[in-house]
Amino acid sequence: MTSEVQRARQSLAPYARPAVAVDLVVLTLVDGALHVLLIRRGEPPFEGKLALPGGILRVGDGEEDQGEDLDVAAVRELHEETGLESRDVLLEQFxxxxxxGRDPRMRVVSVAYYALVRPELARRVRAGGDAAEARWEAVGRLDASTLAFDHEDILRVALARMREKLDTSALAFSLVPERFSIPELRAVFSAVKGEPQDPGNFRRKVKRLIEDGVLEAAPGVRRTASKPAALYRFRAASPETPARGFKSGTRSA
Amino acid sequence: MTSEVQRARQSLAPYARPAVAVDLVVLTLVDGALHVLLIRRGEPPFEGKLALPGGILRVGDGEEDQGEDLDVAAVRELHEETGLESRDVLLEQFxxxxxxGRDPRMRVVSVAYYALVRPELARRVRAGGDAAEARWEAVGRLDASTLAFDHEDILRVALARMREKLDTSALAFSLVPERFSIPELRAVFSAVKGEPQDPGNFRRKVKRLIEDGVLEAAPGVRRTASKPAALYRFRAASPETPARGFKSGTRSA
DNA sequence: GTAATAGTGTCTCTAAGACATTATACT
DNA sequence: AGTATAATGTCTTAGAGACACTATTAC
Structure with missing residues (x-):
């Protein structure tokens, strides 16, 4: 047993290897509801079902050229399947x-990322992307067994992680336009948390972020069905004042 | 490009594959300080350096037999290298x-887990485990470049994740004896957060958990250098009343 | 004008932080 | 007796939640 472990670390070559893939949970907000980008599968297995976009990690020859990093593979797949650039989205391994058995053909280990897309970029995806069959589906409307492989699990875990991080990271700002109104940001929280957020209380929370320098006022207004809303923007990270999201810093004097 | 992606999903076989490993960040608390289990490497690369325990994922032949799950591999490696059973520890992929290039020999993708070990079990590790060279090292004393591969990164990410989850999960209860005193639990928080916790305020927080049924009084006392402390235990999850950690539920009436 | 919603203000309650104080053991 | 620390209590402040209310726009 000991020798087995030691041999494993000494010489990795003789072991059978799984395929390693990168799968993407690409999310955006459409009309106040979370939507996920899905692709209709054209071949077995799971032919005709919807699946998360993704692809195989490039490993080179595995010795001299060890291939691409996981994050790079995620960026590459995102670009291939949506046309989106990495600077346009928040891409995070989760x-x-x-x-x-999750893929009946062979052993596949999938490293999963979520990619948060601003609503104004989401419209371009079908036109610009490589994957002609890509489509946005409302997360709430997906019933069990519409997704291929274990992609329903992957989606569920992605949403759970996002819920955890929503209040303590800058995640929400990647699901609104670069210049956003407070009600738009509130819609993100409502959608991710799955329950409506009180307008007054939410506004107060955002106001604190402005006082703390996390957000700043932006020119223009957002026109709505009634009274227009003022706009704000997320203040980019600077070396002295690192970017913070909700609650990620002390609010001392 | 499109065809490339489609071919990838249709036929995975022709792609070169990385080795997939499972690495473990095994942690415990010794004298109020976090310690991590490390193994002295006997062969290159990084001969003589300390490394996290871990091993290669078993994938069977990859077709008929697809091998073991990632979590199973983590449990197996933990047992092989420490003698610990999965029921004794909190084991979580992070x-x-x-x-x-993280392993110079070949492309290796490592799925990392942290394993939290109760102090009373930690002492058994060297005697019971397979890896005779395993040793506990104080996390705070590790200076850069003492660890092999990118294991310093892995350790750092593990600790960061634990800090995030400490207040919102039951994680801390896996680093104290099954029956623990409030000061012992406070030591866990102090060690993971890296700063001392106020005794009075911490006690108040724990008392709320007792009122909420997360913890319950346990028989006996913990003898200390001065006044003995009362003991408590974590209430196991039940179907009706799922287990909660710090703050993981609403504290309503 | 009316409807809708952006934006403000108020009241309550919970919890965190910073302590001071008392109680009970070990030496 | 003296020391250490478990255990309790007090005061202040920040923030969440549940509202009522006002202001400004589209129609």
Whole structure:
């Protein structure tokens, strides 16, 4: 047993290897509801079902050229399947899925990322992207067994992680336009948390972020069905004052 | 480009594959300080350096037999290298590391887990485990470049994730004895957060957990250098009343 | 004008932080 | 007796939640 472990670390080559893929949970907000980008599968397995976009990690020859980093693969797949650039989205690894049998063809370990897309960029995806069959589906409307593989699990874990981080990171600002109104930001919180947010209380929370320098007023107004709303923007990280999201810093004097 | 992606999903076989490993950040508390289990490497690369325990994922033949799940591999490695059983520890996947070149021999993608070990079990590790060279090292004393591969990164990410979850999960209860005193639990918080916790305020927080049924009084006392402390235990999850950690539920009436 | 919603203000309650104080053990 | 620390209590402040209310726009 000891020798087995030691041999494993000494010489990795003789072991059978799984395929390693990168899968993407690409999310955006459409009309106040979370939507996920899905692709209709054209071949078995799961032919005709919807699946998360993704692809195989490039590993080069594995020795001299060890290939691309996981994050690079995620960026590449995102670009290939949506036309989006990495600077346009928040792309973050959140979990890895490797249950035997999750792909009936062979053992596949999938490193999963979520990609948060601003609403104004989401419209371009079908036109610009490579994947002609890509489509946005409302997360709430997906019933069990519409997704291929274990992609329903992956989606669920992505949403759970986002819920955890929503209040303590700058995540929400990647789901609104670069210049956004407070009601728009509130819609993100309502959608991700799955319950409406009180307008007054939410506004107060955002106002604190402005006082703390996390957000700043932006020119223009957002026209709505009634009274227009003022705009704000997320203040980019600077070396002295690193970017913070909700609650990520002390609010001392 | 489109066809490339489609071919990838249709036929995974022709792609070169990385090795997939499971690495473990095994942590415990010794004298109020976090310690991580490390193994002295006996062969290149990084001969003589300390490394996280871990091993290669078993994938079977990859077709008929697709091998073991990632979590199973983590449990197996933990047992092989420490003798610990999965029921004794909190084992949780937290991130995956795949930078090209992180292992000079070949492309290796490592799925990383942290394993939290109760102090009373930690002492058994050297005697019981397979890895005779395993040793506990104080996390605070590790200086850069003592660890092999990118294991310093892995350790850092593990600790960061634990800090995030400490207040919102039951994680802390896996680093104290099954029956623990409030000061012992406070030591866990102090060690993970890296700053001392106020005794009075911390006690008040724990008392709320007792009122809420998360913890319950346990028989006996913990003897200390001065006044003995009362003991408590974490109430196991039940179907009706799922287990909660710090703050993981509403504290309503 | 009316409807809708942006934006403000108020009241209550919970919890965190910074302590001071008391109680009970070990030496 | 003296020391250490478990355990309790007090005061202040920040923030969440539940509202009522006002202001400004589109129609």
């Amino acid at each position: 979990a890895t899925f490797g249950r035997p | 991130a995956t590391f795949g930078r090209p």
